[in-house]
Amino acid sequence: MDIFIQQILNGLSIASVITLIAxxxxxxxxxxxxxxxxxxxxxxxxxxxxxxxxxxxxxxxxAVVLAILAVGLMGYILERGLFRFxxxxxxxxxxxxxxxxxxxxxxxxxxxxxxxxxIPRPLTTVWEVxxxxxxxxxxxxxxxxxxxxxxxxxxxxxxxxxxxLRASVEDRDTAALMGIPVRRYITxxxxxxxxxxxxxxxxxxxLFPITPFTGGTMxxxxxxxxxxxxxxxxxxxxxxxxxxxxxxxxxAGYGFxxxxxxxxxxxxxxxxxxxxxxxxxxxxxxxxxx
Amino acid sequence: MTEGLHQDRAGCGLxxxxxxxxxxxxxxxxxxxxxxxxxxxxxxLAISAGINVIALYGLSVLFGQTGILSMGHAALVGVGAxxxxxxxxxxxxxxxxxxxxxxxxxxxxxxxxxxxxxxxxGHHFVIMTFAFxxxxxxxxxxxxxxxxxxxxxxxxxxxxxxxxxxxxLTRYYLMVVAFVTTAAVASxxxxxxxxxxxxxxxxxxxxxxxxxxxxxxxHKIGAFVVSGIFAGISGVLLAYFLGHISPSQFSSFPSIxxxxxxxxxxxxxxxxxxxxxxxxxxxxEVLNLDPVQSRIVYGVCLIAxxxxxxxxxxxxxxxxxRAALSGKPKPETQQRNATPSEARR
Numbered sequence: 206m207d208i209f210i211q212q213i214l215n216g217l218s219i220a221s222v223i224t225l226i227a228x229x230x231x232x233x234x235x236x237x238x239x240x241x242x243x244x245x246x247x248x249x250x251x252x253x254x255x256x257x258x259x260x261x262x263x264x265x266x267x268a269v270v271l272a273i274l275a276v277g278l279m280g281y282i283l284e285r286g287l288f289r290f291x292x293x294x295x296x297x298x299x300x301x302x303x304x305x306x307x308x309x310x311x312x313x314x315x316x317x318x319x320x321x322x323x324i325p326r327p328l329t330t331v332w333e334v335x336x337x338x339x340x341x342x343x344x345x346x347x348x349x350x351x352x353x354x355x356x357x358x359x360x361x362x363x364x365x366x367x368x369x370l371r372a373s374v375e376d377r378d379t380a381a382l383m384g385i386p387v388r389r390y391i392t393x394x395x396x397x398x399x400x401x402x403x404x405x406x407x408x409x410x411x412l413f414p415i416t417p418f419t420g421g422t423m424x425x426x427x428x429x430x431x432x433x434x435x436x437x438x439x440x441x442x443x444x445x446x447x448x449x450x451x452x453x454x455x456x457a458g459y460g461f462x463x464x465x466x467x468x469x470x471x472x473x474x475x476x477x478x479x480x481x482x483x484x485x486x487x488x489x490x491x492x493x494x495x
Numbered sequence: 496m497t498e499g500l501h502q503d504r505a506g507c508g509l510x511x512x513x514x515x516x517x518x519x520x521x522x523x524x525x526x527x528x529x530x531x532x533x534x535x536x537x538x539x540l541a542i543s544a545g546i547n548v549i550a551l552y553g554l555s556v557l558f559g560q561t562g563i564l565s566m567g568h569a570a571l572v573g574v575g576a577x578x579x580x581x582x583x584x585x586x587x588x589x590x591x592x593x594x595x596x597x598x599x600x601x602x603x604x605x606x607x608x609x610x611x612x613x614x615x616x617g618h619h620f621v622i623m624t625f626a627f628x629x630x631x632x633x634x635x636x637x638x639x640x641x642x643x644x645x646x647x648x649x650x651x652x653x654x655x656x657x658x659x660x661x662x663x664l665t666r667y668y669l670m671v672v673a674f675v676t677t678a679a680v681a682s683x684x685x686x687x688x689x690x691x692x693x694x695x696x697x698x699x700x701x702x703x704x705x706x707x708x709x710x711x712x713x714h715k716i717g718a719f720v721v722s723g724i725f726a727g728i729s730g731v732l733l734a735y736f737l738g739h740i741s742p743s744q745f746s747s748f749p750s751i752x753x754x755x756x757x758x759x760x761x762x763x764x765x766x767x768x769x770x771x772x773x774x775x776x777x778x779x780e781v782l783n784l785d786p787v788q789s790r791i792v793y794g795v796c797l798i799a800x801x802x803x804x805x806x807x808x809x810x811x812x813x814x815x816x817r818a819a820l821s822g823k824p825k826p827e828t829q830q831r832n833a834t835p836s837e838a839r840r
Contacts, residue, residue, distance in 0.1 A: 307794030470626040478611045
């Protein structure tokens with residue numbers, strides 16, 4: 206029983222990071238139709254920035270803020286410089302993101318070598334509750350994610366900006382006709398998604414060492430979660446993140462750890478075959494004016 | 496516009512043949528390279544490039560003609576390579592018998608992946624193929640002794656042709672050139688057949704094609720299977736050339752590099768895959784870059800090509816030459832015709 210709870214906790218802490226990616230992925234896709242594979246590299250850069258900041262002697266909280274700001278800024282620059290021009294052809298946006306994967310990974314390798322990078326755990330306390338060992342750092346990751354996700358929800362469901370955003374996801378052209386500055390929202394979503402990925406990277410490096418190639422697997426899991434939940438559907442992404450976290454936690458706890466990475470993909474393929482729009486229903490991308 | 500960009504009208508004999516001619520001339524010149532006693536390093540690079548080009552011709556049928564982008568092409572190559580290695584180990588099957596068997600295995604795998612993936616349509620296909628690629632790598636890694644786990648399999652069979660040993664680098668080089676030629680001719684034949692026109696109709700407008708009675712789903716899967724045949728053959732050549740294969744060679748990142756090559760070269764023109772494969776293989780040599788730097792250059796090239804030359808490098812050069820020769824600006828319609836992914840809405 207104690208192993209069981211511990212594994213669920215482990216699964217959930219990784220699922221937190223994946224959910225943070227999935228929200229960015231799902232929002233960007235919902236609004237622009239761009240499948241941004243480079244989102245995992247945004248996460249990786251977030252981790253690297255945290256590592257650099259902590260190695261330079263800064264505290265972890267400050268490093269997290271730096272990672273969020275740096276990756277958010279990067280998202281802004283990339284959207285203005287590249288993705289803006291691919292809005293009419295989302296496939297081109299996808300291909301650009303492939304190029305970005307290669308470039309970002311190897312720029313990091315070039316400057317900071319391909320080896321694993323880790324920081325000392327920001328919280329080292331381990332609580333013992335009834336024989337269950339709970340690492341506080343994992344609890345921190347889960348708590349921060351819950352807070353951030355709740356905040357994003359609140360923004361998206363309750364504020365007028367959120368309503369405008371949802372309207373734009375639903376139908377870009379009509380939203381634009383209603384006077385919503387859709388282009389600016391697209392930039393905003395890129396920045397928000399990137400900032401969340403930056404946070405995800407910072408949290409990930411608090412849990413595990415990362416390499417410049419960590420982004421690839423993580424983004425696939427992010428996409429798996431986004432697709433399982435239904436692309437464009439944030440609730441779906443969070444729910445699917447939970448499911449995946451629990452499944453991965455179980456598998457690691459019961460001796461199938463070498464297959465851990467396979468579950469997300471297998472689950473995704475299965476869900477897509479049975480329900481092509483995801484478990485909770487999503488958009489199939491923005492309707493393009495033809 | 497003559498050949499190239501307006502392949503749709505090039506169905507009639509002579510014109511179609513003319514589009515094949517440049518590739519044949521280039522390949523004939525490439526086949527003469529051993530006369531200049533190149534270094535072993537050059538030959539190895541050229542062989543790897545050629546093996547990639549064969550796979551790229553399959554990808555160009557899929558992406559260039561049908562407008563479907565696969566991120567699992569390296570997985571199909573991997574199926575071919577593993578099929579060759581396992582057949583040689585367990586059944587003593589040699590190179591030539593492994594070719595059709597591996598092509599069949601890759602085609603079957605493509606069909607298994609294609610049926611569910613294409614059912615979900617559009618953007619999901621890319622992600623599905625990517626996921627299948629990753630899954631294959633995981634399965635191969637966890638396959639125990641049968642697939643050799645993470646270290647992979649060795650393959651030490653001799654390749655003979657009419658009793659002559661082909662393992663020698665120069666001979667293997669010539670053989671790969673012959674295979675590349677076959678692949679180019681096959682892809683040219685597909686482009687200029689009524690089948691190719693059907694695929695292009697699907698690329699340009701799926702709904703319209705369906706309304707004309709074209710079975711869109713079946714043809715898309717068919718195109719994926721065809722790309723699998725090319726990939727399988729390329730896999731056999733790769734396995735016998737390297738003598739050792741491992742799962743990481745066929746995961747999704749090699750697939751990204753294949754997609755990158757075909758797009759840098761240009762997926763629609765028959766010269767595209769050849770140019771892309773050669774360019775990506777030799778660019779680091781020419782510019783004297785280390786692998787990390789050259790990858791950055793590839794990535795930047797890909798982004799630049801997509802943003803600036805949607806036809807790929809060769810298409811762009813051809814268009815620029817034509818514009819310079821005729822001296823008149825391009826009308827809007829041709830610009831539209833030349834952009835990939837038009838059909839993807």
